[in-house]
Amino acid sequence: MPQASIILVRPQMGENIGAAARAMLNFGLKDLRLVAPRDGWPNDRAVDTASGALDHFQPEIFETLQDAVKDLHVLYATTARSRDMVKPVFTPNAAANDTLSRVDQKVGFVFGPERTGLENDDLMLCQNLITIPTNPDFSSLNLGQSVLLIAAALHHAQDTSPPSALSHGDSIPVTQDKLEEFFARLEDELEKGRFFKARDLKPTMIRNIRNIFTRSDLSDQEVKTLHGIISALIGNKTKS
Amino acid sequence: MPQASIILVRPQMGENIGAAARAMLNFGLKDLRLVAPRDGWPNDRAVDTASGALDHFQPEIFETLQDAVKDLHVLYATTARSRDMVKPVFTPNAAANDTLSRVDQKVGFVFGPERTGLENDDLMLCQNLITIPTNPDFSSLNLGQSVLLIAAALHHAQDTSPPSALSHGDSIPVTQDKLEEFFARLEDELEKGRFFKARDLKPTMIRNIRNIFTRSDLSDQEVKTLHGIISALIGNKTKS
Numbered sequence: 001m002p003q004a005s006i007i008l009v010r011p012q013m014g015e016n017i018g019a020a021a022r023a024m025l026n027f028g029l030k031d032l033r034l035v036a037p038r039d040g041w042p043n044d045r046a047v048d049t050a051s052g053a054l055d056h057f058q059p060e061i062f063e064t065l066q067d068a069v070k071d072l073h074v075l076y077a078t079t080a081r082s083r084d085m086v087k088p089v090f091t092p093n094a095a096a097n098d099t100l101s102r103v104d105q106k107v108g109f110v111f112g113p114e115r116t117g118l119e120n121d122d123l124m125l126c127q128n129l130i131t132i133p134t135n136p137d138f139s140s141l142n143l144g145q146s147v148l149l150i151a152a153a154l155h156h157a158q159d160t161s162p163p164s165a166l167s168h169g170d171s172i173p174v175t176q177d178k179l180e181e182f183f184a185r186l187e188d189e190l191e192k193g194r195f196f197k198a199r200d201l202k203p204t205m206i207r208n209i210r211n212i213f214t215r216s217d218l219s220d221q222e223v224k225t226l227h228g229i230i231s232a233l234i235g236n237k238t239k240s
Numbered sequence: 241m242p243q244a245s246i247i248l249v250r251p252q253m254g255e256n257i258g259a260a261a262r263a264m265l266n267f268g269l270k271d272l273r274l275v276a277p278r279d280g281w282p283n284d285r286a287v288d289t290a291s292g293a294l295d296h297f298q299p300e301i302f303e304t305l306q307d308a309v310k311d312l313h314v315l316y317a318t319t320a321r322s323r324d325m326v327k328p329v330f331t332p333n334a335a336a337n338d339t340l341s342r343v344d345q346k347v348g349f350v351f352g353p354e355r356t357g358l359e360n361d362d363l364m365l366c367q368n369l370i371t372i373p374t375n376p377d378f379s380s381l382n383l384g385q386s387v388l389l390i391a392a393a394l395h396h397a398q399d400t401s402p403p404s405a406l407s408h409g410d411s412i413p414v415t416q417d418k419l420e421e422f423f424a425r426l427e428d429e430l431e432k433g434r435f436f437k438a439r440d441l442k443p444t445m446i447r448n449i450r451n452i453f454t455r456s457d458l459s460d461q462e463v464k465t466l467h468g469i470i471s472a473l474i475g476n477k478t479k480s
Contacts, residue, residue: 023385028375051380084410086459093333093396094403129407132392133399135268140291145263148385149392152372156333159373163334167369170324219326 004099004154005031005108006147007068007075009122012038012114014045018054019144020111021046025053027151032059033068033108049144065110065122073105077118077126078146080139085120089129092150096157098128109150114143171219182223183210189230244339244394245271245348246387247308247315249362252278252354257299258289259384260351265293267391272299273308273348289384305350305362313345317358317366318386320379325360329369332390336397338368349390354383411459422463423450429470 006024011017011034021032034041041061047054062068069075076095090098099107110126112118123129132141132149141149166173187206196202218226246264251257251274261272274281281301287294302308309315316335330338339347350366352358363369372381372389381389406413427446436442458466 022380025378026374026381026385053378053380056378085407086411086457086462087407088404088457089407090404091396091399098404133395133401134266135395138265138293138296140262140293141266145266145385145388148388152389152392155373155375156331159331161373164328164330164338167325167327167329171326217326217328222326 003031004029005033007033007108007110009035009065009118010113014039014043015049016143018046018049020147021050021053023144023148023151025056027155029151030057034059035062035065035068065125069108072108074102074107075110075126076128076130077110077123078130079117087129089131092130092132092153095130096153100157111143111146166217171221174218174220174223178223182226243271244269245273247273247348247350249275249305250353254279254283254285255289256383258286260387261290261293263384263388263391265296267395269391270297274299275302275305275308305365309348312348314342314347315350315366316368316370317350317363318370320357327369329371332370332372332393335370336393340397351383406457411461414458414460414463418463422466
């Protein structure tokens, strides 16, 4: 998928244009198009809230939405209310996934003015609608926040890094044989310390103890630390 | 899953606390906890940027993170940098999905101060880390934006409504037999209009024409409109 374009139709407040630019660049988007911004362009307030993003790219200015999207293939219009129109309605993540299948197509995300949202004539140009699901009792997403959520969804859909990973910092995970060595030593010392009083429960207790530690995805260094703990506790017992 | 808690550790700017509260309520969260907010509480600037969200709930104030999370079971700490710590690192969506499996557990999302982020002693209390994947060349998410993305991810994970749907407004989808009736009439009129000049291509052309319209998921009203279009075009031909 090529870069998605963000199109702000008749945006009113420079602050929101700047916040949109900042949100875009945070997620790697740089193609911002403004249709008839109320206060013209350039806009000092936009620069302020962009936190430097507008040093990396500048918006293109158009008079009409039609002009702004001439080179694009597919448009997704964000809208808060459901309209009396027959269009597919996506969540941000579903729309982002939909763009993945549009190989070699240029996609655009269209946002309306702060107060009123997009007009029906704007929506007519767009193949798809996006509604961000929010709390029905309090839905006050502003323009910058809406762009942020769409940009994050696009980045998320294209992100091939694992959704979760165990960070070991500088340390490496422990190997199974070192883990086994640790368990053997621990069980040996527990035996000496008469931990397993109920003999028939010993296998269960060993299983439970092992589960505590296997669940922790221990690092090599952490197993060394645990050996040290055993040594220290044995020392205490001997002394006492 | 019960309500997730949002914990802001030593937040500096009231604006960000307000933006966090607004983002939370947008996605149905109401349990906000502040650890040693720099400017105390209440905070007028927070009320300003909360856009009314703080009329719906008030944060609880604590002196330390330890105090703030006493009743919670699992903590996810947001952090920009990877740390020299052995902890699972989640994306926002993966963390949100992870909470779904924690039935009857109270989960908390911990955010650090604006400039410095969480300290290692704060992270020590948290089982999991969250890093929001952003553009490595421009990563300037502020506290309010980070809370927004986590709150949206939690809402998304719990949302059981379909990720995309065809909105028909007040209209109903057309039935297959009415669609077939439309195609039969169209093909009949095209035949009369000598559209199918290359006879051997007729089946292919019919298939292509049908695909244009079946792809559109037509409504009952739209098929009536298309019938009207045929009638009008036939009328033109007759007149001309």
